[in-house]
Amino acid sequence: MDNNKLEEFIKSLIPETDVKIGKQYVEVTVTPASLHSTAKLLRDNEETRFDFLLCITGVDWGQDLGIIYHLRSTLFGHAIVLKTMVCDRINPVVDTISDLWNTADFHEREVYDLLGIKFANHPDLRRLFLDSSWGFPLRKDYVDDVNIVTK
């Protein structure tokens, strides 16, 4: 399916969801509560079959913390971007999707390590690169007087 058809189809598949065509891909924005069900639907639907999770990107949008999922179908070759946002900066929690795609396990650990977003029901949520004494460096309000040299 090309982007226009995919947009139409997803609008009919999941009504009341924010679907739009971005610069490259169709972008679907969902609430954290409906993330897992939407992801499962996109993976299992016969017409979409998004079976390949490319990557999970955590972004600090200033107020909110966002997570961006890039999905692809190996069968049909179309791609989609799934987005969600949490506004709680102290204790942000999103459902894990590592039960749907195995690769999400490591990616979610990376997002947790660098942005401090927790994933509910994740089998093994530990820090990946950094020690537990670090903050969350990819947040925009992260301050490190010793290791970050600012001009």
Add this chain to the structure above:
Amino acid sequence: MEEQTKTIAVDEQQEYVINMGPQHPSTHGVLRLVVSLKGEIVKNVEPHIGYIHRGIEKMCESITYPQIIHLTDRMDYLSAHINNEAVSLAVEKALEVEIPDRIKIIRTIMAELTRIQSHQLWWSSFGMDLGGLTCFFYGLRDREKILDIFEETCGSRMIVSYNCPGGLMYDIHPDFQKKVKEFIKYFRKILPEYDQLLTGNVIFHNRSKGIGILSREDAISFGVTGPSGRASGFECDVRKHEPYSAYDKVDLKEVLFNEGDTFHRYLARIDEMRESMNIIEQLIDNIPEGPFAVKMKPVIKLPEGEYYQRVETARGELGVFIISDGNKNPYRVKFRSPNFVNLSVLNHISKGMKIADLVAIGGSLDLVIPDIDR
């Protein structure tokens, strides 16, 4: 006397935990694997990473786009050229710059040379991991010829930084085409020697056939790409399915196997070296005349938005995801590095194998540690 002949009761129910790395020679870098064993059988492998985490994604947020190119060299240092290309392509896509054919073709030839030298080094070290020391000398001898070509044109051997947004840093050396043709002629003759040395070797077969089998479904679910994914029958060659640079101009065969074991991951890489030579041969005589770079603005600012660029490195799919807020620095850069994803499958395919097979499996995934940690 009686006490001495008594056998010692070994608690076979208990698991034995050993650390492999961070300085183990077969991990090819600072990767630490915590391996749980029952006797010789691997029960669980837990990778501990981050020993060489430099925070490249964080660093990218405070520098400009042409500067990011130089950081990408330091991720997968064996695919340095292809990493540079990925960022350049993402920036060019965002600015909608039209790139002339000359640049596209030179980039493609360089990328394929990079792929060959990376596979040569992998072949050398993989042979050495499994006890064939001769491989190391053969592989590095031939790799030197490609590095010499790089040195002439790029001024550097491994960390090339040859691409920049808008084209190339310098024009190719006058001898470039001649040298590349000489190399192809030489390597076509030499490659059967690789097969004689390792591919047909009985000891090598016993160490690699049926070891670490990865099914196609698992390859997709774990996102394993590159030769490791294609050995399991996962059609994931970005060059073929989403062509960039000059890959739409060449006749390209995707190397696919269905077995998915260590031996076929090995075969996939050997066949890819042949395929890369075919690609170079199709392009090397057709480099058109023209400038080696498009004129870009002195300060590159990307329009607001999100840009994703996929390329095929020697180890799999590299994704560069740039979020721009319109400034000269990116708001967020994410690298979907192939090795990070390929590492996540190690536990899955090593379970139930012998501890010695773990070295073979790890070698066949061809991990480059700085790319995992970034």
